[in-house]
């Protein structure tokens with residue numbers, strides 16, 4: 476079976492309970508649509524579990540992007556031009572929930588810190604899978620600057636991780652193509668905490684790290700929805 480979940484946000488216990496609920500096995504694949512880290516206090520634990528499973532496939536979210544830029548700038552691997560300062564990048568990540576993640580990373584021995592940074596660097600921008608007669612395009616937030624004429628590879632990382640969706644907007648004419656995204660919690664769209672299906676959009680961030688929110692998981696083979 477092929478599954479997707481999103482916006483785990485350091486909620487390790489919910490993530491593990493979900494793997495148990497779906498009886499996740501070596502024969503399955505799980506796509507994680509970004510924002511694995513920040514806000515919750517067990518981001519490092521989630522990342523270490525994901526990386527030991529070759530059938531868990533991470534896609535980048537804005538929180539991984541913020542973390543990577545902040546960390547690379549601190550490590551002098553990346554320079555930034557004014558008016559963006561090193562400090563503002565770092566504090567921006569920290570106030571966006573990065574503090575808990577940084578604390579988790581800081582507790583690790585040096586070699587393990589690098590393992591985390593390497594793993595975050597491997598997150599891909601998007602992924603498309605065919606299941607039966609449907610195609611699921613998975614991306615953290617949806618598509619900014621969308622055009623039906625563009626190829627998926629034409630979008631920048633910022634187009635893919637910061638977009639706020641319009642659930643009434645159909646991206647692709649072909650109704651067998653679905654865009655699966657997280658990033659915007661469902662409570663901010665319709666006040667609910669269940670997966671939203673609308674005009675070829677499937678929005679699966681049900682607010683795992685928010686009060687009253689849930690971690691959602693969707694099975695593409697059966698379209699069954701799971702919640703913790």
Ligand SMILES: [Mn+2]
Nearest residue numbers: 510536537658
């Ligand atoms: Mn996000």
